[in-house]
Amino acid sequence: MPFFLLNLNHFDAPISLISKKKGGCGLERKLKLVKRAKKGDFEAFQTLIHEEKEKMYRMAYMYMRNEDDALEVFQESLCKALTSIHTLRNNDYFSTWVMKILINSAIAALKKKQKLVSLSNEALEYIGTTEHLQNEEQLDLLQAMDEIEEKYKTVLLLRFYEDYTVKQIAAFLNCPEGTVKTNIRRGLEVLRSKLKGVYFDDRQNSVV
Structure with missing residues (x-):
């Protein structure tokens, strides 16, 4: 090493x-x-x-x-x-x-x-941004994150776990900001459909 x-x-x-x-x-x-x-x-x-x-x-x-x-x-x-x-x-x-x-x-x-x-x-x-959830809900959220496509997982981790802006994520991934926003929205939709009982707060609904 x-x-x-x-x-x-x-x-x-x-x-x-x-x-x-x-x-x-x-x-x-x-x-x-x-x-x-x-x-x-x-x-x-x-x-x-x-x-x-x-x-x-x-x-x-x-x-x-x-x-x-x-x-x-x-x-x-x-x-x-x-x-x-x-x-x-x-x-x-x-x-x-x-x-x-x-x-x-x-x-x-x-x-x-x-x-x-x-x-x-x-x-x-x-996990810092899911402290408001119960342990069982945290596990559900993490498991759902593992199951979604990489392009959604990456933007969601950068946006909601690392607090990067859409502009910064676009620079990371070398793609248009519109693509980032679309992937965040679609990623959240996939998570909601998987979790059903776990609700996202206002910040997590925002993609800007």
């Missing part, structure tokens, strides 16, 4: 990675770090990843539902990002670029297994 992956802290306590902390480096400083990282500055790359690792791990876990698999996808994504950062065209989009790598790696890992990882009760610890 590459040393730089081991050098990222808190890997022995994944729960610490999923706390939604605010803050981080300013935009100007971040752009400078991206420029340095593209020139091969490894410390700059590590600093950038330190700011992104929490949301990346959360997303990996939402796909894999298993700590070991999530970490494997997370680390594989970092390797890909490190070796291909020179291909990043717009430095402003480092965050969306690295998250897209993570999502693609997670989807590839699931396809390789030929089936979704089975749901475990442990996954409930990582």
Whole structure:
């Protein structure tokens, strides 16, 4: 395993990675770090990843539902990002670029297994936006998420679990904002038809 992956802290306590902390480096400083990282500055790359690792791990876990698999996808994504950062065209989009790598790696890992990882009760610890639901309803929601098409699952996770805007999701997926909105609406419709007894709040009904 590459040393730089081991050098990222808190890997022995994944729960610490999923706390939604605010803050981080300013935009100007971040752009400078991206420029340095593209020139091969490894410390700059590590600093950038330190700011992104929490949301990346959360997303990996939402796909894999298993700590070991999530970490494997997370680390594989970092390797890909490190070796291909020179291909990043717009430095402003480092965050969306690295998250897209993570999502693609997670989807590839699931396809390789030929089936979704089975749901475990442990996954409930990582869901922040369904705290108002009872445990049974949470399980129903997570199981339904596993059963819908990837294009719907991806936009719903980004929109309602990671709080990304439609514009940001469109940048992630390199598709029109209208397509994102359509997939969110259709994804919610599929979830409602599967859940029947679980109701979405106003925020979850919104796609903007």
